[in-house]
Amino acid sequence: MRKQKLLSRLDEIGQSLESTGGALLLFGLGSVGIELERLDDYSDLDFFVIARPELKSRFIDRLDWLETVYPLAFSFKNTKDGHKILFEDGIYAEFAIFEEKEMDHISFSEGRIVWQEAHFINKGLHIPIVQNVSLKKDHSLNYSLNEALTNLYVGLCRYARGEKLSALKFVQGEAIDNILNVLHLIEPEVEYFPDVFNNERRLEKRFPRFAQTIGDMMQGYHHVPESALHILKYLEDVFPINQRMGEEIRRLANLCVAE
Structure with a gap:
C-alpha cells in the first residue's frame, strides 16, 4: 500500500509539473528511481526536476506545484537548489531543481524518468556524469x-x-x-x-x-x-x-x- 502510494505521489507530481508549465523533466532517484525492487514501507521520495532556463527559482521559491498534489506540513530549503518536505499524510521527500546546463556538474545516482515535457529531447540527463562533488554547507x-x-x-x-x-x-x-x-x-x-x-x-x-x-x-x-x-x-x-x-x-x- 505504502509503496504504491509513493509511486502514485511521484506520478501526481509529474502531472502537476505539466499543468504548471515551465518544467522539462522529472526523474526519481534511489528506491523510486531504477532501484524499485528495494522500495518498502519506510522509503521516501527523492527526485530532480529539470526546469526551463530562468524558471529554476520559480520552482524553488514557490511550492504551489507540490501543494496542489497534497498539502505540505513541513518544508525546509536545505540547499540552494531544493528542499526537504513532509506532506500532511506523512510522505517525506527530498528534491532539487536544476537547469539542463547544470546537469554536467551534478553528483547523483542514475534516475528513472517519471515525466517528460512532450517536446523536450532528453539527452541522457538521468544518467550521472560527475560524482563525489563536495557541497558547501550553511551553518546557521x-x-x-x-x-x-x-x-x-x-x-x-x-x-x-x-x-x-x-x-x-x-x-x-x-x-x-x-x-x-x-x-x-x-x-x-x-x-x-x-x-x-x-x-x-x-x-x-x-x-x-x-x-x-x-x-x-x-x-x-x-x-x-x-x-x-x-x-x-x-x-x-x-x-x-x-x-x-x-x-x-x-x-x-x-x-x-x-x-
Missing part, C-alpha cells in the same frame, strides 16, 4: 537544526527496515554533528582551546551543560530510537521545530522501540 541555526531534524527522520526509517548501522550514523552521527555546528549559538561557550578542524575536541570543557545530556543522545547501536527521542526533546527545547515533523519522528521512534 535554522539550517543546522532542521538538518538534524531530518537526520532523525531518515535514520529512524532506516532503523525500522533493519538498517541499524546506517540509522546509528544518521541519528547519533549526523544529527549530533549538525547540533555541534551551531552549539555556540545555543548555549554559552567556555573559552577553552577550540579546535577549528574538529568540533568535538574539548567539548566537555567548552559546553559543560550540553555535555551533561549528550550521553542520553548517544546510547549506541542497540538504542538508536531512544537516542533519537532524546535528541528530538533537545531540539524542541532550544528551537521552534516543525510540530508535524516532530510528531512523525516520535511516532517512528516509539514504533521502533516497541518492535
Whole structure:
C-alpha cells in the first residue's frame, strides 16, 4: 500500500509539473528511481526536476506545484537548489531543481524518468556524469537544526527496515554533528582551546551543560530510537521545530522501540 502510494505521489507530481508549465523533466532517484525492487514501507521520495532556463527559482521559491498534489506540513530549503518536505499524510521527500546546463556538474545516482515535457529531447540527463562533488554547507541555526531534524527522520526509517548501522550514523552521527555546528549559538561557550578542524575536541570543557545530556543522545547501536527521542526533546527545547515533523519522528521512534 505504502509503496504504491509513493509511486502514485511521484506520478501526481509529474502531472502537476505539466499543468504548471515551465518544467522539462522529472526523474526519481534511489528506491523510486531504477532501484524499485528495494522500495518498502519506510522509503521516501527523492527526485530532480529539470526546469526551463530562468524558471529554476520559480520552482524553488514557490511550492504551489507540490501543494496542489497534497498539502505540505513541513518544508525546509536545505540547499540552494531544493528542499526537504513532509506532506500532511506523512510522505517525506527530498528534491532539487536544476537547469539542463547544470546537469554536467551534478553528483547523483542514475534516475528513472517519471515525466517528460512532450517536446523536450532528453539527452541522457538521468544518467550521472560527475560524482563525489563536495557541497558547501550553511551553518546557521535554522539550517543546522532542521538538518538534524531530518537526520532523525531518515535514520529512524532506516532503523525500522533493519538498517541499524546506517540509522546509528544518521541519528547519533549526523544529527549530533549538525547540533555541534551551531552549539555556540545555543548555549554559552567556555573559552577553552577550540579546535577549528574538529568540533568535538574539548567539548566537555567548552559546553559543560550540553555535555551533561549528550550521553542520553548517544546510547549506541542497540538504542538508536531512544537516542533519537532524546535528541528530538533537545531540539524542541532550544528551537521552534516543525510540530508535524516532530510528531512523525516520535511516532517512528516509539514504533521502533516497541518492535
